[in-house]
Amino acid sequence: MHIPDGFIPLWQCAIYYVILIVALYFSLNWARKNLDEKMVPLMAVLAAGIFAIMSMNMPIPFGTSGHMVGGALVAIVFCAPEAAIIVFTLVLLVQGLFFGDGGITALGANVLNMGIIGGFTGLYVFKALRKPIGKYPAIAVASWLAIFLAAEAVAIEMWLAGTFPLIQGLAFMGLYHAFIGIIEAVLTVVVIMALEKLRPDLLAWNRKRKVEEIKPEAGEVVSK
Amino acid sequence: MNKKDKSFIIGGVIVCLVIAVLSPFLASSNPDGLEKSAENLAVPDNGLGYEPPFPDYTVGVFGDSPLAEIAGLAIGILIALGLGYAVAYLLKRRKTTESE
Numbered sequence: 259m260h261i262p263d264g265f266i267p268l269w270q271c272a273i274y275y276v277i278l279i280v281a282l283y284f285s286l287n288w289a290r291k292n293l294d295e296k297m298v299p300l301m302a303v304l305a306a307g308i309f310a311i312m313s314m315n316m317p318i319p320f321g322t323s324g325h326m327v328g329g330a331l332v333a334i335v336f337c338a339p340e341a342a343i344i345v346f347t348l349v350l351l352v353q354g355l356f357f358g359d360g361g362i363t364a365l366g367a368n369v370l371n372m373g374i375i376g377g378f379t380g381l382y383v384f385k386a387l388r389k390p391i392g393k394y395p396a397i398a399v400a401s402w403l404a405i406f407l408a409a410e411a412v413a414i415e416m417w418l419a420g421t422f423p424l425i426q427g428l429a430f431m432g433l434y435h436a437f438i439g440i441i442e443a444v445l446t447v448v449v450i451m452a453l454e455k456l457r458p459d460l461l462a463w464n465r466k467r468k469v470e471e472i473k474p475e476a477g478e479v480v481s482k
Numbered sequence: 483m484n485k486k487d488k489s490f491i492i493g494g495v496i497v498c499l500v501i502a503v504l505s506p507f508l509a510s511s512n513p514d515g516l517e518k519s520a521e522n523l524a525v526p527d528n529g530l531g532y533e534p535p536f537p538d539y540t541v542g543v544f545g546d547s548p549l550a551e552i553a554g555l556a557i558g559i560l561i562a563l564g565l566g567y568a569v570a571y572l573l574k575r576r577k578t579t580e581s582e
Contacts, residue, residue, distance in 0.1 A: 259516045263532065265525070289573035298570040299487040303494030305566025306559045310498040313539050313555055317510035322518035344573070348565050352558060358534035412516060421525050430522055434515030457490060 259327070259412050259435070260312075260353065260360030261367050266419040274366030274415075281343050281374055288340035297336070300460050301345065304332055307449075309349045312372075313359065316441055324438035327408060329376020330401035331446045334384050335453065337462030342377030343369065367415055371408040380404035394447050401446035402439035409435035495563060502555035506548035 266274070293301070308328045315323035332342040350368050353359040360368045380400045387396035413427035450461070458464045513521060536542075536554045544550035 259514065261516065265520070286573060289570075290575060293570060293574045295574055296487075298567060298574055299491050299494075301570035302563050302567035303491055306495060306498045306563035309558050309562035310501040310555065313558060314501060314505045314509045315512070315514055316508070317512060318515075321512055322515055323510035323512040324515045344569065345566065348569060349562055352561050352565065354534075356534055356536055356561065357539050357554065357558060358532070358537045359539070362532060409515065413519075416519075422519065422523050426523060427519060430519035431515060434518065438515065456493075457486075460490075 259324070259371065259409055259431075260350070261364040261371075261412060261415070263361030263363050265361070265416065265421050266364055266367060268363060270415075270419055271363045271366060274364070274370055276366070277374075278347070278366040278369050281369070282347060285340035285343040288338060289344065292338065293341075296460070300335070301341065304328075304335070305345050305348055308332065308345055309352060311445070312349065312353065313357070316438070318434060318437040318441075322434050324434055324441075326438070326442045326445055327372045327376055327405050328442075328446070329372050329408065330380020330384070330397075330404035330442075331449055333377035333381035334397060334400065334446075334450065335461060337381065339374070339377035339381050342380070343373045346373030346377075367412075371411045371415070375411050376404040376408045379407050394451070397447050397450055398443040402443040405439045405442045406432065406435050409438075491563075495559065498559045498563075499556060502552050502559060505555055506551045 308331075311326040311328055313325070315325050317323050329342050329346065332345050333339045335341075347365075347369050350360055350365055350372070354362050354365055354368075380403075383400035383403050384396050387399055391399070409431040410428055413422060413424070413431040416422035416427050417424040453461055454464075512518070536557065538551075539554040539558065540550040541553040541557070542550070544553055
């Protein structure tokens with residue numbers, strides 16, 4: 259769903275760049291406060307992984323193809339949409355500059371769709387559904403919805419740009435990405451399950467729990 | 483960097499490279515959802531005229547062989563890994579003596 263150069267008029271690209279700069283400002287502040295040394299390898303590997311999955315188009319019905327995005331994955335692993343914004347800015351920059359996938363002028367719009375909309379949708383849908391339906395089903399629904407809404411955001415941007423008519427754009431993008439979303443949901447669950455098994459210390463929710471566990475113990479020592 | 487992190491990075495890169503190696507065989511050459519929608523709606527494709535060094539994730543010197551795409555993806559994976567590491571390293575929370 260990378261928007262190429264030429265699909266969005268330049269003045270609208272400028273608006274998306276402003277959104278990108280504001281988002282990066284908040285994300286860099288988040289990183290300075292929350293990103294510790296342990297998370298550096300995780301962010302590097304996720305950037306490489308997101309690059310790999312976004313470059314590989316899986317066949318889906320209707321003679322088209324689509325790739326996973328992973329916005330929900332990054333946001334859920336870090337429990338922060340800011341992490342998704344940083345990772346997607348980097349990866350989309352590499353894809354646009356070196357491989358011609360996604361426009362340079364459309365970078366702001368592409369980060370908005372995959373990083374910002376994907377990251378926020380993924381994390382907050384996951385948080386809302388985690389208790390009622392359980393962790394892994396919540397991850398599946400959140401990642402499906404993240405890619406679906408990102409695709410519909412592309413359709414709306416294409417309509418604003420005068421490139422697609424609104425209804426057909428929403429219909430085509432929605433239909434194709436509803437299928438890609440199934441692949442996205444399965445893979446997001448698999449990756450998080452693997453992380454939970456191999457490196458549970460890297461998942462944000464385990465780290466938070468640990469801090470909470472340590473606190474009462476320290477309190478006990480004091481009271482004794 | 484401790485041993486655990488090193489093996490995490492090596493493991494992660496291996497998984498990515500496996501995806502890269504399988505990609506020419508698994509990936510679909512059909513247009514993606516956005517391109518297909520643009521095709522359906524007859525949108526002309528006019529770019530900026532910017533020529534990236536590896537268009538369509540292929541390295542020119544390998545011609546049309548699957549190796550061209552594998553090499554392209556491998557280069558991209560390593561660039562993304564290096565850039566991700568460098569940026570995360572520069573952004574990370576400064577260790578203050580009070581927090582220790």
